[in-house]
Each structure stands twice: as structure tokens, then as C-alpha cells.
Amino acid sequence: MDILPHIRELSRKTDSKILFIVLDGVGGLPQQAGGPSELAAAKTPNLDALAQKGNLGRLTLVHPGFSPGSGPGHLSLFGYDPFIYDVGRGVLSALGLGIDLGPEDVAVRGNFATLAADGTVLDRRAGRPPTEENRRVIAKLRQKIKEIDGVRIELETESEHRFVLILRGAGLGAAVHDTDPQKTGVAPLAARPHDESDQASARTADILNKFSELARKALAGEEKINGVLLRGISKRPLWPTLGEVTGLTPAAIASYPMYRGVASLVGMTALEVEIGEDPDAPQGKLRAIKNAWDDYDYFYLHFKKTDSTGEDGDFAAKVHKIEMFDELLPELLQLGAEVVAITGDHSTPSVMKGHSWHPVPFLLYGPNLRNDEARRFTEDEARKGVLGDLHGTHVLPLLLAHAGKLQKFGA
Amino acid sequence: MDILPHIRELSRKTDSKILFIVLDGVGGLPQQAGGPSELAAAKTPNLDALAQKGNLGRLTLVHPGFSPGSGPGHLSLFGYDPFIYDVGRGVLSALGLGIDLGPEDVAVRGNFATLAADGTVLDRRAGRPPTEENRRVIAKLRQKIKEIDGVRIELETESEHRFVLILRGAGLGAAVHDTDPQKTGVAPLAARPHDESDQASARTADILNKFSELARKALAGEEKINGVLLRGISKRPLWPTLGEVTGLTPAAIASYPMYRGVASLVGMTALEVEIGEDPDAPQGKLRAIKNAWDDYDYFYLHFKKTDSTGEDGDFAAKVHKIEMFDELLPELLQLGAEVVAITGDHSTPSVMKGHSWHPVPFLLYGPNLRNDEARRFTEDEARKGVLGDLHGTHVLPLLLAHAGKLQKFGA
Numbered sequence: 001m002d003i004l005p006h007i008r009e010l011s012r013k014t015d016s017k018i019l020f021i022v023l024d025g026v027g028g029l030p031q032q033a034g035g036p037s038e039l040a041a042a043k044t045p046n047l048d049a050l051a052q053k054g055n056l057g058r059l060t061l062v063h064p065g066f067s068p069g070s071g072p073g074h075l076s077l078f079g080y081d082p083f084i085y086d087v088g089r090g091v092l093s094a095l096g097l098g099i100d101l102g103p104e105d106v107a108v109r110g111n112f113a114t115l116a117a118d119g120t121v122l123d124r125r126a127g128r129p130p131t132e133e134n135r136r137v138i139a140k141l142r143q144k145i146k147e148i149d150g151v152r153i154e155l156e157t158e159s160e161h162r163f164v165l166i167l168r169g170a171g172l173g174a175a176v177h178d179t180d181p182q183k184t185g186v187a188p189l190a191a192r193p194h195d196e197s198d199q200a201s202a203r204t205a206d207i208l209n210k211f212s213e214l215a216r217k218a219l220a221g222e223e224k225i226n227g228v229l230l231r232g233i234s235k236r237p238l239w240p241t242l243g244e245v246t247g248l249t250p251a252a253i254a255s256y257p258m259y260r261g262v263a264s265l266v267g268m269t270a271l272e273v274e275i276g277e278d279p280d281a282p283q284g285k286l287r288a289i290k291n292a293w294d295d296y297d298y299f300y301l302h303f304k305k306t307d308s309t310g311e312d313g314d315f316a317a318k319v320h321k322i323e324m325f326d327e328l329l330p331e332l333l334q335l336g337a338e339v340v341a342i343t344g345d346h347s348t349p350s351v352m353k354g355h356s357w358h359p360v361p362f363l364l365y366g367p368n369l370r371n372d373e374a375r376r377f378t379e380d381e382a383r384k385g386v387l388g389d390l391h392g393t394h395v396l397p398l399l400l401a402h403a404g405k406l407q408k409f410g411a
Numbered sequence: 412m413d414i415l416p417h418i419r420e421l422s423r424k425t426d427s428k429i430l431f432i433v434l435d436g437v438g439g440l441p442q443q444a445g446g447p448s449e450l451a452a453a454k455t456p457n458l459d460a461l462a463q464k465g466n467l468g469r470l471t472l473v474h475p476g477f478s479p480g481s482g483p484g485h486l487s488l489f490g491y492d493p494f495i496y497d498v499g500r501g502v503l504s505a506l507g508l509g510i511d512l513g514p515e516d517v518a519v520r521g522n523f524a525t526l527a528a529d530g531t532v533l534d535r536r537a538g539r540p541p542t543e544e545n546r547r548v549i550a551k552l553r554q555k556i557k558e559i560d561g562v563r564i565e566l567e568t569e570s571e572h573r574f575v576l577i578l579r580g581a582g583l584g585a586a587v588h589d590t591d592p593q594k595t596g597v598a599p600l601a602a603r604p605h606d607e608s609d610q611a612s613a614r615t616a617d618i619l620n621k622f623s624e625l626a627r628k629a630l631a632g633e634e635k636i637n638g639v640l641l642r643g644i645s646k647r648p649l650w651p652t653l654g655e656v657t658g659l660t661p662a663a664i665a666s667y668p669m670y671r672g673v674a675s676l677v678g679m680t681a682l683e684v685e686i687g688e689d690p691d692a693p694q695g696k697l698r699a700i701k702n703a704w705d706d707y708d709y710f711y712l713h714f715k716k717t718d719s720t721g722e723d724g725d726f727a728a729k730v731h732k733i734e735m736f737d738e739l740l741p742e743l744l745q746l747g748a749e750v751v752a753i754t755g756d757h758s759t760p761s762v763m764k765g766h767s768w769h770p771v772p773f774l775l776y777g778p779n780l781r782n783d784e785a786r787r788f789t790e791d792e793a794r795k796g797v798l799g800d801l802h803g804t805h806v807l808p809l810l811l812a813h814a815g816k817l818q819k820f821g822a
Contacts (some may be wrong), residue, residue: 195414388800390462398768401767
């Protein structure tokens with residue numbers, strides 16, 4: 001359900017501050033049955049101490065059994081039900097590359113494909129080329145396709161066969177079907193608007209068809225990468241901002257483009273972070289949050305490496321990243337936020353080398369807590385937590401309630 | 412979700428009786444971390460014994476983080492999802508004052524305000540006058556405004572700056588925006604219908620504008636209370652009754668007008684209760700329920716003081732009220748209801764001096780129970796209960812099921 005309209009009715013401004021920390025993909029699994037998860041294996045004296053003072057629970061970010069992508073996982077944590085607040089794949093890919101999207105721009109996720117001489121698809125991923133090959137081909141396309149019918153064409157490599165196409169121009173719609181036929185042996189589909197009477201989307205479809213044709217011509221000499229399939233045609237959604245809904249002045253402290261982008265979708269100010277040698281930039285983030293402390297009252301602080309190490313299947317490295325966060329925690333607590341919460345946007349068990357659906361631990365510290373038997377911030381202990389099993393979208397109203405920012409519902 | 416249409420399909424009449432006891436605001440918090448809550452501090456041998464025989468769980472009445480008002484909290488317990496079954500603020504205030512509302516009447520919540528010479532709002536609450544001042548001004552207004560365009564005007568003091576205005580007449584709509592601008596330095600808004608083509612609501616808006624003008628003239632000589640702001644313009648909702656949905660013949664045993672009113676909204680018969688010296692009237696309630704035992708099969712029994720003492724911030728007094736209820740419990744059990752349930756309509760921790768969002772314990776006793784490790788009716792023990800974490804709207808179908816009144820869903 002969409003809880004935001006109800007929150008909008010009840011929220012009120014106060015001086016209290018909320019520090020909301022997301023350890024990306026922090027939930028995990030044991031390496032063997034009965035063994036410790038990454039969180040349980042990590043030595044985390046500071047997290048343990050906070051867990052003993054705070055209240056714990058577990059979050060399902062999307063739905064039991066559904067492994068959240070980073071976009072939906074974060075939207076859920078920000079209070080935006082990901083089944084309702086749907087971001088197009090093109091927009092998500094653009095955000096992940098740090099591409100700025102205006103409200104008129106159309107973002108498209110492209111796959112390089114191999115086409116047969118008769119134009120039918122031989123390989124929907126062009127044999128998964130190395131990313132360097134992708135960059136070479138993108139450079140070639142950029143040379144040859146700069147504008148179509150007055151609309152500027154921008155192309156960016158994502159990885160392997162994946163790229164992003166941005167159309168910049170006025171009067172473009174995004175209600176256009178994919179051209180990816182989702183199978184081989186048939187020709188790519190023509191781009192078509194969902195509704196023929198939607199002129200703006202018909203124009204976009206026309207430009208995308210011209211782009212596909214121009215790309216085929218430009219790539220005619222290539223052995224494998226000789227066609228494109230277009231998907232997730234979308235515009236930046238215009239949602240109520242977190243500020244409009246809650247009265248908060250929210251800031252995001254994240255170094256990776258995807259997370260800065262998702263935060264900006266809900267109206268957070270993405271603070272500048274000095275990155276230095278470590279792209280996760282814990283010290284840069286700490287400086288950024290300290291400098292901005294007086295200017296905002298909700299701080300979303302993101303750490304990426306708990307996810308990346310899980311994706312790499314490196315149990316020990318994920319444990320180490322958790323321990324590194326634990327060392328940073330006392331300085332974060334010294335900021336003096338009235339309400340502090342720590343969780344993940346999904347699980348990334350290193351034994352699975354990918355995102356998973358398993359619930360993530362949620363730790364809440366602030367005023368008006370209940371007694372709680374959980375002693376550590378781990379999957380097993382969170383199960384004992386007094387907050388019980390919650391949905392990701394429950395986090396925002398709980399943070400607001402404990403911060404004294406949510407008035408009574410009805411008399 | 413609205414479970415009532417599904418219950419209506421499956422409910423069947425049987426001879427079994429349900430006793431549903433609401434201890435208002437009974438959920439609480441420890442006074443200091445790790446200490447007992449009010450329920451845990453209370454000596455409750457009878458509740459303990461019932462908890463050991465029964466099944467426990469915890470209820471969220473509205474949504475995690477949302478502190479329920481008495482209206483929404485009770486509606487949830489009666490099976491009416493408070494996000495769907497919305498009562499206007501004017502109607503709730505009228506119910507709280509024991510004002511009878513016909514289906515044609517419009518109820519409005521008014522605030523006395525201080526207006527500047529230029530008509531802009533200086534203070535939206537007129538400096539929070541003592542309730543006696545409010546009564547004096549209401550008496551003055553009653554003298555001068557008795558009818559507008561053939562519609563009878565009734566005024567009642569609520570408390571401090573708050574009053575209730577009732578319009579009694581035919582052909583009135585209630586889809587009218589508030590006149591409270593929600594800020595100072597601007598003039599009160601004119602009352603406007605949501606939809607200009609809604610004649611009945613346009614008529615109500617017109618009468619409310621005339622009322623605001625007449626009130627300003629009548630209060631011209633007043634120092635602080637010289638204007639009115641009107642909110643929550645509403646009519647008594649026409650919902651399916653509990654009897655229609657379930658086949659039950661439900662009775663309410665409550666002494667405070669708000670709870671009698673909310674029960675009557677869902678079609679319960681509010682029994683007469685002799686009040687005597689204690690407005691919570693436990694002995695009067697006991698006599699009322701005994702006298703009516705043969706005539707009804709669902710008894711909603713309300714006790715108020717667990718909430719009032721919590722609102723007062725008086726931990727010891729709330730503990731005492733819980734213990735007083737415990738002493739009454741054996742006589743209630745002797746009535747012989749097949750199914751007995753005890754819970755609250757929200758938490759009112761005395762450390763917070765107000766309603767809170769924290770889940771409330773729920774105790775269910777009757778046939779077909781599971782094993783349960785909870786030993787007491789407390790927040791901590793309820794967490795161990797076999798019923799788990801439920802929503803308030805789950806209570807009605809569970810009571811019906813244990814009473815044998817709900818048939819199989821589907822073949």
C-alpha cells in the first residue's frame with residue numbers, strides 16, 4: 001500500500017535529527033548449515049553495544065521471495081512502495097552511471113546483439129563482449145549518431161553488452177514498448193507507442209526506430225556487435241518528494257552514482273563526498289555529514305562494500321567490510337542524532353554471489369524503545385527483536401514516530 | 412484491506428457468545444530501559460491465569476509508526492480498516508460529546524481564534540482559553556445564532572479553544588473544505604465545496620460562511636476569542652453494520668460518549684450503564700452486561716482509565732487501574748462466554764503521556780487454541796505468543812472463527 005499520503009497528513013516539523021544508515025546488501029547466509037553468517041562472524045563491539053540498547057527487527061524490502069534490486073530496495077526504505085513507485089530500467093541504468101536526467105529526457109537501456117544476415121537475432125547479448133569492446137563500439141556510434149530529428153542522442157557504456165541511450169529534447173513520451181523480442185530467430189521488434197494516439201510517445205518510437213537503423217548501418221562491418229535491442233524506455237518519475245511528504249530536509253551521503261540518483265529521485269540533496277582512493281570513501285562521507293549536520297534533519301548514509309564483497313562471493317572480505325563499518329560507528333553516533341537506524345536494502349549472501357530475498361536485520365535506536373532480547377545486529381538475533389517482522393516501507397513512519405515527527409491518526 | 416465483504420460471505424449464526432474487552436491505551440513502556448511496563452509491574456493473578464490458558468499475540472491497530480486515535484483504534488478492532496472506514500473529525504468530536512447525529516446532520520469541529528483588525532489570523536487557538544471561557548462564549552453565540560437559512564445551528568463546548576458545530580436540516584452535503592488556513596498572518600479561508608456542481612455541499616459551505624460572519628459580529632467586543640476556524644466538516648458515515656456483516660447481535664458496554672458513539676457507528680446497541688461516582692463505572696458495567704446477557708451474542712466492554720492515567724503520565728495509577736480490572740475479571744469470566752478476548756485500542760505509555768504506535772498485547776481464550784509460551788498479559792510475554800504479530804482488523808475474524816461462526820472459505 002502507499003503510506004505516503006497518510007504520512008503527509010500527520011507529519012510535523014521538529015528539531016530532532018534522524019541518521020539512517022544503509023549497509024548495502026548486509027544480510028547474509030552461513031557458509032555451511034549451522035555456521036555463522038557474515039554479520040555473525042564479524043567482530044562488531046560497537047554494533048553489539050547499540051543493538052543491546054536499541055530495538056531490533058527484520059525487514060522484507062519488497063515481498064517474501066523477491067530479491068530486491070538496489071532501486072526498489074532503497075525506495076522501500078525511503079517509504080516508497082516499490083510495487084507502486086516504479087522506476088523504468090532505462091532511468092535506473094542512467095542513475096547508476098551518474099547521468100543527469102531532466103524531466104523531458106528519455107532514458108533507454110540497450111543491449112548489443114548479434115543479428116543474422118536476414119536481420120533476425122542470433123544472440124541477444126552479442127556473446128557478452130568485454131566491457132572494453134562495448135566502449136570501442138559506443139565511441140564509433142557516438143561519432144556517427146549525434147542527433148535524430150532535432151533530438152540529441154547520448155550513449156554511455158554500462159558493462160559487457162549493456163549500454164544506456166539518452167534522448168534529450170522536448171515533447172518526447174516514454175510509453176513505448178521494448179524492441180527486444182526476448183528470443184532468438186526472430187527480428188527485433190519495431191518500437192511502438194502503448195497507445196497510437198499518444199503523439200509524444202509515437203515520436204519517441206519513431207526516433208528509436210531510426211536509431212536502431214542507423215546503429216545497424218554504423219555497425220555493418222562488426223563481427224558480433226551488429227545490432228541493438230532497446231528496453232526499459234522511461235522518463236524520470238515525478239513523485240512527491242520526501243520533503244513534501246514529511247517536512248524533512250533530507251540529505252544523502254553516498255559515493256556511488258546509483259544511490260545518489262535514487263536518493264535524488266525522492267528529492268534528497270546528494271551531498272558532495274571526497275572519494276580519494278576508496279570509492280566507498282568512509283572518511284569522505286564522515287566529513288560530508290559533519291559539515292552538513294546543521295543544515296538537514298534526515299541523513300541517508302550509504303556504504304556499498306558490504307554488497308560488492310557479497311557479490312564477489314568473498315565471505316571473509318564481507319566480514320571485514322562489516323568490521324570496518326563497526327569501527328566508524330562511534331564517530332557517527334557522536335553526531336548526536338535523536339534517532340539512529342541501521343539496516344540493508346537487501347541481503348547479498350556471499351554464498352549466493354548476488355542479491356537475495358532473505359529479510360535484513362533492522363536496528364532502531366532513539367526515544368521510547370521497548371525491552372528487547374536481541375544482543376547483536378545479526379540475522380539470528382534480529383529474529384528475537386521486539387520490532388518483529390516488518391516491511392521496508394514501515395521504516396520511514398517508525399523513524400518519524402520515534403523522532404516525534406508523526407502526529408496522532410484520527411481523534 | 413477491507414475484510415468485511417469476505418466475512419459477510421462466510422459468517423453464520425450460532426448460539427456461542429463473544430466477550431471482547433478493550434482496556435483503553437493499555438500498552439505501555441518501561442519507565443527506564445530494561446524496567447517493567449505498566450502491565451508488567453501490575454499484580455494480575457487473574458489475567459496471568461487466563462494468559463496461561465489462552466493464546467497471545469500483538470496488534471498493530473493502524474500501521475507501524477502510526478499512533479491511533481480512539482476512533483481508528485476501535486474501528487480496527489471491530490474489523491473496519493481505519494484507512495478505508497474514515498470518520499470525519501467533526502463527527503468524532505460530536506460522538507465524543509454524546510451528541511446524537513442523524514443521517515442528514517453535518518458536524519463540524521471549530522477552533523476559536525484571534526483575528527487582527529484586518530481579518531487575518533493572529534492565533535489559531537485564541538491563546539488556548541480555559542474551557543470555562545469557551546463555555547461563556549458558546550452561550551453568547553447560542554443566543555445570537557439559532558438558525559441560518561432554515562437550518563438549525565447547535566453549538567457545544569469541547570475544551571479550551573475547541574467546540575463542535577452541528578447543522579441540522581435536510582439537503583446538506585459535507586464535501587466542504589476547512590476554513591482553517593493552518594497558519595497565521597492570512598485570513599481564514601472561505602468554506603468551499605470540493606466540487607462546485609455538488610449543490611448540497613455548496614449550500615453547506617454557504618451556511619458555514621454565514622455562520623463565520625455572524626460569529627465574528629457576535630464576538631466583535633471580545634479581546635481574544637473573536638473568530639472561528641472550521642474543520643472536519645462531515646456527516647455520520649453509512650457503513651454496513653456489524654450485525655449485517657456477521658449476523659451477530661452486538662452490544663456495547665461503555666460509559667464515555669466517544670466509545671458509545673464509535674460502537675453505534677458500526678451498529679452496536681450501546682447499553683445503559685449506571686455511572687455512580689466513578690465515570691468508568693466498573694460495577695455499573697458489570698450489572699449492564701449481566702442484565703443483557705441473554706439478548707446479545709457479542710459484547711464490547713470498554714474500560715477507559717488505563718488510558719486516562721497513561722495520558723496523565725501517572726505510571727503507578729495506570730498500574731493500579733490494571734490491577735482493578737484484574738479483580739473484576741473472574742466475574743466477567745463467570746458470564747460464560749465461549750470466546751473471551753482482551754486487548755487495547757492503542758498504547759498509552761505513561762512515560763509518553765499520550766497515545767503511541769507501539770503494538771498492544773492481545774489475549775484470546777476459547778475453543779481450539781494452540782500451545783503458547785506466553786505466561787502473562789504483558790508486552791514482553793505477548794511477543795512470545797503463538798498468535799504472532801497481527802493487525803487490529805484480524806481480531807474480528809479470529810473471534811468469529813474461535814466462536815464457530817465463520818465457515819470455510821472456498822470448497
